[in-house]
Amino acid sequence: xxxxxxxxxxxxxxxxxxxxxxxxxxxxxxxxxxxxxxxxxxxxxxxxxxxxxxxxxxxxxxxxxxxxxxxxxxxxxxxxxxxxxxxxxxxxxxxxxxxxxxxxxxxxxxxxxxxxxxxxxxxxxxxxxxxxxxxxxxxxxxxxxxxxxxxxxxxxxxxxxxxxxxxxxxxxxxxxxxxxxxxxxxxxxxxxxxxxxxxxxxxxxxxxxxxxxxxxxxxxxxxxxxxxxxxxxxxxxxxxxxxxxxxxxxxxxxxxxxxxxxxxxxxxxxxxxxxxxxxxxxxxxxxxxxxxxxxxxxxxxxxxxxxxxxxxxxxxxxxxxxxxxxxxxxxxxxxxxxxxxxxxxxxxxxxxxxxxxxxxxxxxxxxxxxxxxxxxxxxxxxxxxxxxxxxxxxxxxxxxxxxxxxxxxxxxxxxxxxxxxxxxxxxxxxxxxxxxxxxxxxxxxxxxxxxxxxxxxxxxxxxxxxxxxxxxxxxxxxxxxxxxxxxxxxxxxxxxxxxxxxxxxxxxxxxxxxxxxxxxxxxxxxxxxxxxxxxxxxxxxxxxxxxxxxxxxxxxxxxxxxxxxxxxxxxxxxxxxxxxxxxxxxxxxxxxxxxxxxxxxxxxxxxxxxxxxxxxxxxxxxxxxxxxxxxxxxxxxxxxxxxxxxxxxxxxxxxxxxxxxxxxxxxxxxxxxxxxxxxxxxx
Numbered sequence: 001x002x003x004x005x006x007x008x009x010x011x012x013x014x015x016x017x018x019x020x021x022x023x024x025x026x027x028x029x030x031x032x033x034x035x036x037x038x039x040x041x042x043x044x045x046x047x048x049x050x051x052x053x054x055x056x057x058x059x060x061x062x063x064x065x066x067x068x069x070x071x072x073x074x075x076x077x078x079x080x081x082x083x084x085x086x087x088x089x090x091x092x093x094x095x096x097x098x099x100x101x102x103x104x105x106x107x108x109x110x111x112x113x114x115x116x117x118x119x120x121x122x123x124x125x126x127x128x129x130x131x132x133x134x135x136x137x138x139x140x141x142x143x144x145x146x147x148x149x150x151x152x153x154x155x156x157x158x159x160x161x162x163x164x165x166x167x168x169x170x171x172x173x174x175x176x177x178x179x180x181x182x183x184x185x186x187x188x189x190x191x192x193x194x195x196x197x198x199x200x201x202x203x204x205x206x207x208x209x210x211x212x213x214x215x216x217x218x219x220x221x222x223x224x225x226x227x228x229x230x231x232x233x234x235x236x237x238x239x240x241x242x243x244x245x246x247x248x249x250x251x252x253x254x255x256x257x258x259x260x261x262x263x264x265x266x267x268x269x270x271x272x273x274x275x276x277x278x279x280x281x282x283x284x285x286x287x288x289x290x291x292x293x294x295x296x297x298x299x300x301x302x303x304x305x306x307x308x309x310x311x312x313x314x315x316x317x318x319x320x321x322x323x324x325x326x327x328x329x330x331x332x333x334x335x336x337x338x339x340x341x342x343x344x345x346x347x348x349x350x351x352x353x354x355x356x357x358x359x360x361x362x363x364x365x366x367x368x369x370x371x372x373x374x375x376x377x378x379x380x381x382x383x384x385x386x387x388x389x390x391x392x393x394x395x396x397x398x399x400x401x402x403x404x405x406x407x408x409x410x411x412x413x414x415x416x417x418x419x420x421x422x423x424x425x426x427x428x429x430x431x432x433x434x435x436x437x438x439x440x441x442x443x444x445x446x447x448x449x450x451x452x453x454x455x456x457x458x459x460x461x462x463x464x465x466x467x468x469x470x471x472x473x474x475x476x477x478x479x480x481x482x483x484x485x486x487x488x489x490x491x492x493x494x495x496x497x498x499x500x501x502x503x504x505x506x507x508x509x510x511x512x513x514x515x516x517x518x519x520x521x522x523x524x525x526x527x528x529x530x531x532x533x534x535x536x537x538x539x540x541x542x543x544x545x546x547x548x549x550x551x552x553x554x555x556x557x558x559x560x561x562x563x564x565x566x567x568x569x570x571x572x573x574x575x576x577x578x579x580x581x582x583x584x585x586x587x588x589x590x591x592x593x594x595x596x597x598x599x600x601x602x603x604x605x606x607x608x609x610x611x612x613x614x615x616x617x618x619x620x621x622x623x624x625x626x627x628x629x630x631x632x633x634x635x636x637x638x639x640x641x642x643x644x645x646x647x648x649x650x651x652x653x654x655x656x657x658x659x660x661x662x663x664x665x666x667x668x669x670x671x672x673x674x675x676x677x678x679x680x681x682x683x
Contacts (some may be wrong), residue, residue, distance in 0.1 A: 009269055009310055025080045025390040028615055032386030034075035034206040036183065039214055042259050052253075058260045063205075065137035068148060070202040073184040078203025080181060083197060083389045087155065087171050088115045089162030095154065095200070098124040100667070101387055102602075104312030105207060110323035114159040122289070123323035126316045129309040129383070131205040135275050136389070140305045140321040142277055143295040150298075151200035159294040165173060165193045170195060207387060209311040209378040217375070222397060224259060231375065238372030241365050250357055252335075252369070254348045255280070261310035261376065264350075278303040278346040281356050282320060283340035289322070301569045303344050314374045328373060332366040335359055392606045411523060418450060432527040433558040434539045438520045440550030444543065447496045448529040449484070450512040451538040454505055464537040468528040469512035484513035497668045500542045520550060556676040561600060567664035568664040571677050574656045581680040583632040585649040586663040588673045590641055600671035602646040614659070621648035636678040651680070 023435035043058040064070065080096045081087065098112035098120070099105040107124035114120065122140050130138070136146055144150035154160040155168045163171070172178050172191050177187035186195055209215075215226030225243055227236045242249035255278060256262060277292045282603045286293075286303035292300040305321045319325040325334065339349055339356040353358045361369070381387065447472060452464030471479035484493055484505055497504060505511050512527075527539045543552055559568045574580050584607065588600030595613045606616040620629055621643045628651045633640065641647045648663075663675050 005116060013351070018252040022660055023085070023391040025083075026392050026613060027076060027390055031072040031076045034072050034202070034386065035070050036072075037206070037208055039208075040210055041220060042215075042218050042224065043210070046258070049223075049225070054254060054257045056258060058132050058258045061132045061134035061260070061262070061297075063133055063147065064131060065146070065148070068198045068201060070206050071185065073181075074186075074199050074202040075206045077178075077181040077185040077203070078199035078206075079387070080177070080390060081172070081200050084175075085391075086175065087161065087163070087168060090115050093161060095151075096389060098154075098160070099127055101389075102315070102382055102667075104128045104209075104316050104382065106316040108317070110318050112160075113370070114157070115157075115162050115284050118159040122321050125306070125308050125321075125620060126312060127204055127207050128209045128258045128311040128378075129207075129262060131208060132258070132309070133262055133306075137275065137306065138597050140291070142275060142292045142306050147201040147204060148194075148197045151204065152197050168196065169193055169571065172542065180660055186445065207381070209376075209381050211380045212311070212378040213375040214678060215378075218259070232371070234368050234371045234373065235375055236372075237364070238368035238370065239375075241361070242369055245335040249351075250348050250359060255307055255346070256310050263307035272568075275304075276303075277301070279303045279305070279334075279342050279344040281323070281342050281349055282334075292322075298401070300344060303342050306428050310373060311376050312378055312381070314377050322547070328370045329366070332361065332369060335475050336361045336366065343356060359440055365531075366626050382517045383616070383619060383622065389616065392604070392613065392662075400578075402577070432537055432539055433524055434527070434541060434555070435522065435557070436541055436552050436555045437522050437568055438518055438550060438552060440520055440547075442547055442549040443517045443519050444547065444550045444552070445515070445517045447493065447500060447502070447540075447542040447543040447544045448479075448516070448525050449497075449502065449505070449540040449542075450481075450525075451505075451507050452529075452535070454503070454511050454537060455538060460536050464527075464529045464535040464536050466530060467512050468508050468530055468538055469514060469539075470526045470528065471516065472524045472526065474516070476645065478518070479514040479516050479524075481512040481514050483510050485509070487515075489515050489533075496542070496544050500544060502542060515544065519616055535625055538633055555678075556674060558672065558674045560598070560672045561664065561670045563670040564669055565664060565668050566670065567662055568673070568675060569660055569662055571658065571660040574654050575656045576656060579653045579655050581651065581653045583629065583631075583649065583651050583676070583678040583680060585633075585637065585638065585641070585647065585676045585678075586661075586673060587641070587647045587649075587676065588665075588671060589645050590639075590647050591672060591674060598671045600665055600673040601669055603648050603663055603664040603673050604652070605648045605675070607650070607652060608660050608662065609654075609657055615652055617648045617650045619646050621645070625651055632678070632680055635680065638676065638678060 039059065046055055046057040048055040074221040085091055085094045085097070087094065093113070098107050103126070105127035110123060111119040111121070113122045125140060130147065135142070138144040138147055138150035139153075144153060150666045152165065155163045169191055178191060182191055182195060183189045185199055213230060214228075217230040218224060220229055221227075225240075229241070231239065242252040244253060263278075272628070276291060279291070283303065290302050291304045292306070293299060293304070301451060314328065317326060317328075319331050325331050337358050337360070339345070339358070341356040345356060349357050440618060448469065450467040450469035453465035455463045466482065469481045470477055481487055484490060485507055487493060493513050494504070496515055497513075505513065524538060525541065527537050529535050529537065541552070541555075555572065557568060557570045561568065584605060586603040588603040591599040602618070603614065604618045607614040620626060620641060629649045631650070632651045641649065661675060661677070663673065665671070
């Protein structure tokens with residue numbers, strides 16, 4: 001299937017070039033609710049049978065200290081600190097770099113990457129329900145006695161973030177958005193390491209999973225051993241095996257206890273007075289990694305590791321402290337017949353003969369347990385805005401030309417005029433494609449420019465050396481240019497460029513441009529790098545007349561972003577009198593319906609008026625204006641976006657003036673995306 005671009009627009013709204021950007025947090029006026037979480041009944045009481053070993057109520061394992069209760073303002077500050085990449089030696093990584101929300105705050109890599117590209121020693125443990133680990137110790141080897149201790153250690157690690165505490169405090173104090181956040185959280189703007197630790201710990205403890213299919217089913221029955229009506233037969237079978245139906249000598253629930261599915265509490269027969277770490281027989285002998293013995297100095301602790309919660313386990317691969325297993329099937333196979341006879345092997349895994357047990361699960365049991373483990377995934381937590389990255393890019397505009405954009409002296413209503421977009425440009429499917437729709441009853445004169453070499457004067461590097469510009473009506477090419485100076489109407493191009501306020505192109509330059517008059521209809525302009533290697537380019541579309549009988553309406557841009565945080569920046573100018581309402585969409589995942597195989601997985605859009613942030617959106621259906629966006633999409637004839645898609649979209653009313661839309665990925669992955677800007681018709 002060929003992707004039909006409904007309407008594309010790329011335009012240089014002003015004669016400014018956005019050379020770089022910094023990030024700032026965008027937070028709601030009323031903080032998200034972190035402190036008011038209502039725990040379900042099965043977290044508050046233990047409903048396992050009296051003869052079930054190691055069990056107690058989830059709440060009995062809460063490690064929140066009285067000196068640091070979670071507050072909305074404290075966790076909000078913690079969220080900002082958690083995602084702030086500036087708080088590392090070179091400004092490239094944050095806590096969230098190794099603890100990604102979509103992976104339940106774990107890392108899909110076996111070993112995480114530090115600020116300078118080095119790798120961590122162990123796999124990144126998921127943070128779900130960290131609040132309910134009774135011993136309160138953290139890291140796989142439990143070297144941190146409390147969460148408040150733990151959250152400061154990665155900043156000081158020479159591989160992870162590469163700072164001292166003094167440098168960390170100085171970096172936080174150097175950002176103007178922190179004093180107010182500290183004031184709100186702690187009653188004064190003072191910034192120090194203990195307050196940083198308290199805020200981060202509050203945020204991490206707020207990451208509690210209570211809305212998985214397990215929780216939904218559990219709410220309908222009186223105890224966890226009963227079949228859940230929302231489970232399949234296989235899922236109920238897996239739950240039964242996990243919880244030891246059939247009276248096997250050992251079961252999963254023995255180590256992953258309570259309905260948080262985490263380590264046993266201290267003082268039970270399966271845990272010491274200070275730790276619940278255990279050895280599960282991954283290796284016969286511990287050599288390179290001694291586990292908690294490295295923290296305790298006790299040889300009897302050799303090879304013991306903290307036991308994480310199984311909540312959201314299906315999205316935290318790879319598994320174990322060293323990430324040795326890529327799939328849950330491999331984990332099941334290990335527990336079935338691969339447990340090694342380590343000297344410190346957990347008692348529950350030692351058979352009556354003193355050797356490691358063979359649990360001997362059949363294939364149906366293994367598959368059923370995996371099906372059950374998948375019911376522990378809390379999709380709401382994985383996408384909840386209050387746990388997401390609050391940072392957005394703010395443009396740094398340089399070398400601004402004060403020349404005003406052309407005004408429409410006739411029209412008394414606001415409308416689109418100049419349009420632009422900057423992105424990486426290649427050839428073929430990597431071309432930068434701008435589309436637009438001309439509506440009305442008369443032809444429209446347009447100036448369309450493809451800029452490459454001249455971008456270097458604004459500080460851009462790696463620019464397209466010889467940009468080729470092609471204009472299409474449907475599949476018919478109606479204009480073509482490789483250097484504006486060779487165009488037969490080059491003098492008119494220069495004159496119109498000056499009239500509309502576009503920056504001048506040198507007479508010896510290789511930038512491209514066409515000045516043409518088109519009938520009402522849909523068009524696409526393609527900017528191509530004939531060398532094929534993606535480089536930076538800018539495409540601009542200017543309304544070159546003031547004819548009120550016709551205007552630019554729907555516009556869009558399609559580009560392929562490289563991994564590593566690359567963005568596309570479409571811009572547009574609203575001219576005329578009074579405000580105008582627009583639907584602006586950044587589409588990635590839904591492009592797969594049109595045959596695009598490398599669609600950007602999770603786009604985010606942010607709208608600016610100059611450097612003032614207007615609004616931002618990540619997942620369109622999770623915003624407070626989702627119903628309005630859905631209605632305006634239908635009104636302009638835009639294709640529907642699935643409710644569960646990660647496409648971004650907003651409906652926004654704008655006053656006359658220039659605007660830019662910054663679109664990139666919420667992570668560092670790349671892919672193809674489509675940016676659309678629709679002018680909403682006046683009823």
